[in-house]
Each structure stands twice: as structure tokens, then as C-alpha cells.
Amino acid sequence: MKEALTTGEVAQYCGVSFRTVLRWIERGYLRAFQLPGRGDNRIEVREFVRFLKEHDMPVPEAFADLALADHDTRRILIVDDDLSMANAIRRCLKRLDHDIRIACDGFEAGVQLAGFMPHLLILDLAMPGMDGYQVLEFIRTEPQFARTRILVLSGMSQAHLDEALERGADRVMAKPFDNDALEEAVVALLMAEDSPEQGAS
Numbered sequence: 304m305k306e307a308l309t310t311g312e313v314a315q316y317c318g319v320s321f322r323t324v325l326r327w328i329e330r331g332y333l334r335a336f337q338l339p340g341r342g343d344n345r346i347e348v349r350e351f352v353r354f355l356k357e358h359d360m361p362v363p364e365a366f367a368d369l370a371l372a373d374h375d376t377r378r379i380l381i382v383d384d385d386l387s388m389a390n391a392i393r394r395c396l397k398r399l400d401h402d403i404r405i406a407c408d409g410f411e412a413g414v415q416l417a418g419f420m421p422h423l424l425i426l427d428l429a430m431p432g433m434d435g436y437q438v439l440e441f442i443r444t445e446p447q448f449a450r451t452r453i454l455v456l457s458g459m460s461q462a463h464l465d466e467a468l469e470r471g472a473d474r475v476m477a478k479p480f481d482n483d484a485l486e487e488a489v490v491a492l493l494m495a496e497d498s499p500e501q502g503a504s
Contacts, residue, residue, distance in 0.1 A: 333354045383426075455474070456476050
């Protein structure tokens with residue numbers, strides 16, 4: 304089975320024009336990634352099935368197995384230049400049984416964002432090169448990430464954490480973190496992932 308679909312294929316399955324599919328992508332209803340150097344949109348099959356189920360649209364027989372799969376699995380991307388810290392965060396969240404990946408800097412985060420399309424980003428602020436603030440600004444200006452939740456987890460001052468909220472983070476936490484508090488924050492953000500409104504706390 305194919306892992307990704309073109310906008311034309313999605314349009315054909317849904318019985319709409321490809322321009323309608325582009326509008327869904329632009330408005331953040333349907334997550335897509337773009338091919339490097341071309342700009343063509345591709346939609347992961349799992350994301351397409353999620354979209355169909357969310358909007359009470361019939362799932363094509365070819366994707367029936369995915370429709371029956373565990374829909375509670377979410378994608379989480381941890382962005383932290385301290386690999387030991389990133390692994391500690393992943394271990395803390397392991398029992399949630401989600402798909403968790405790590406990016407060690409802002410540039411790698413940008414690459415993974417396009418292909419992985421995380422539901423939640425756990426983001427450090429102080430990183431070499433593209434820092435956490437730049438990652439925040441990038442995500443909040445890209446329509447395909449409109450529903451991606453962002454949890455900033457940083458050892459920087461409260462003033463920096465407050466600035467992260469102003470720049471689009473949904474929630475902030477200070478390092479060192481409490482394992483239970485982190486897990487609770489992640490669960491709350493993932494539960495709110497389908498909500499059209501974003502709120503800071």
C-alpha cells in the first residue's frame with residue numbers, strides 16, 4: 304500500500320476538485336508535506352484516513368485496515384540539542400505508547416516536521432543555529448501546522464518562557480521537570496489537538 308497520496312488522488316477519493324483539497328491543506332484541516340525542490344503536496348495515508356474519519360466521510364476499502372487501527376496513537380517530536388535530555392523526555396513518555404522521535408537542533412526539526420507531521424512538539428529554546436523561538440515562528444506561520452501543539456520545555460528564565468507563550472507556544476514548563484507533570488501536560492495537549500482554538504497555560 305502507498306504511504307502517501309497526491310492532492311489529485313485525495314480529490315478523486317473524496318469526489319472533489321484538487322483545488323478543494325488545497326484549501327483543506329491551507330486551512331489546516333488536512334496535514335500535508337511538500338517534496339523538496341518541487342513544492343508538490345503529499346498526504347500520508349494515515350493522515351488521510353484520520354481526516355476522513357474526523358469529518359464522517361467514507362473510508363475507501365483500500366484503507367480499511369488503517370481505519371480499524373488504533374486511532375489513539377499520536378506523533379510527538381522532541382527538539383533538544385541535549386540528546387541525553389531528549390532521551391529522558393522520551394523515556395518519561397514511553398508508557399503513553401505514542402510515536403516519539405527526536406531532533407537535535409532547529410534545522411533537523413524543520414526537516415522532520417515536513418515528513419513526520421507531529422501532533423505535538425516538545426521544544427527547547429536554547430539551541431545552536433535555529434533556536435526554539437525561530438522554530439516557533441516558522442510553525443505558527445505555516446498553515447499545515449495550524450493544529451500542531453507546542454510545549455516549550457526549557458531551563459531558561461521565566462521571562463524567556465513567557466516570551467515563548469507570546470510567540471505561539473501552547474504551554475511552557477521549566478527544566479528540570481517533574482515526570483508526572485510532564486506526562487499530564489502532554490496528555491492534556493494531545494486531547495486538545497483536535498480543537499480549533501489554541502490556548503496558553
